[in-house]
Amino acid sequence: MGLDMRPMGKPKPGFEKRFVEIFEMVSQDKIPQPTFFDKLKGKKLPTKDELLQEWFANQIQTYETIKAPRVGRDKEADEWIKAKYNELEQKPPYNDFLKEHEGYYVIELAKEQDGVPVYIALGQDENVFRGEFLRDCEDLIGEDLVSEAWNTKMATDTLDYGNRLMEVADKLAKQHKLQYLKSQRLPPDTDEDTIENKLHILFSLAKWLIFYGKNGHGYEADF
Known part of the structure; x- marks a missing residue:
C-alpha cells in the first residue's frame, strides 16, 4: 500500500482544545470508560x-x-459537472446526475495549488500526497527526515516538518544550482533517480506541508 499523507480538517473556532482531546483519545485508543x-x-x-x-x-x-469550488454553490463547479455529464455515453436524467453530485468539491479547480500535489495517491482525493515518493529522497536527506513522514501530525508539527524539509531542499538546490525547481509545479523531465527529480519531490512536499500546517491542518499518515 505504501504511505499516503491525508490532510485533516481543522477545528472550528472555539473547538481547538476539544479537537486535540478527541484526536488523542481516539488515535491512542484511550476512550474514557x-x-x-x-x-x-x-x-x-x-x-x-x-x-x-x-x-x-x-x-x-x-x-x-484550498478554495475548491463546490457543485451547487459555485458556477465553475456547476460548469465542470455539466461537462462531465456531456462526456457520458449513457446519460441518466441530468437533474438526477446533478443531485447525485450536489456538494461535490472539484479539487482540480482549487485556487490554492500548494495544497494540491502533483504526486498524488491513486484512489484518494487529489489533495492527498503520495508520501511513498519520499523514499526516493533518502540518499539526499537521510533516513530520519524521511521516516518522520510516517507519523501522523497535528498542524504545528506539520508546519515544523515542512519548514525543515524546505530548509534542506533550499540548501541542496543552491548547492546544485537547481533553485528553479522550487517554483516549478510539474515534475522535471528527467529520470526518477536524478537529483532534479528527487529535489522536486522535496520542494513539493515541503510546500504541501507548510500550506496545510500554517492554515491549521495536520495530516494523517495512512500506510
Whole structure:
C-alpha cells in the first residue's frame, strides 16, 4: 500500500482544545470508560463513534482551505459537472446526475495549488500526497527526515516538518544550482533517480506541508 499523507480538517473556532482531546483519545485508543460509581449513577460517557461524530461535525474541511469550488454553490463547479455529464455515453436524467453530485468539491479547480500535489495517491482525493515518493529522497536527506513522514501530525508539527524539509531542499538546490525547481509545479523531465527529480519531490512536499500546517491542518499518515 505504501504511505499516503491525508490532510485533516481543522477545528472550528472555539473547538481547538476539544479537537486535540478527541484526536488523542481516539488515535491512542484511550476512550474514557465509566467507573463503577458512574454506572450506579447512570452516568454515560460518549462512545468512540460519538466522539468521532463530534470531531467531524466541528471541523472545517480541507476543501474549503484550498478554495475548491463546490457543485451547487459555485458556477465553475456547476460548469465542470455539466461537462462531465456531456462526456457520458449513457446519460441518466441530468437533474438526477446533478443531485447525485450536489456538494461535490472539484479539487482540480482549487485556487490554492500548494495544497494540491502533483504526486498524488491513486484512489484518494487529489489533495492527498503520495508520501511513498519520499523514499526516493533518502540518499539526499537521510533516513530520519524521511521516516518522520510516517507519523501522523497535528498542524504545528506539520508546519515544523515542512519548514525543515524546505530548509534542506533550499540548501541542496543552491548547492546544485537547481533553485528553479522550487517554483516549478510539474515534475522535471528527467529520470526518477536524478537529483532534479528527487529535489522536486522535496520542494513539493515541503510546500504541501507548510500550506496545510500554517492554515491549521495536520495530516494523517495512512500506510
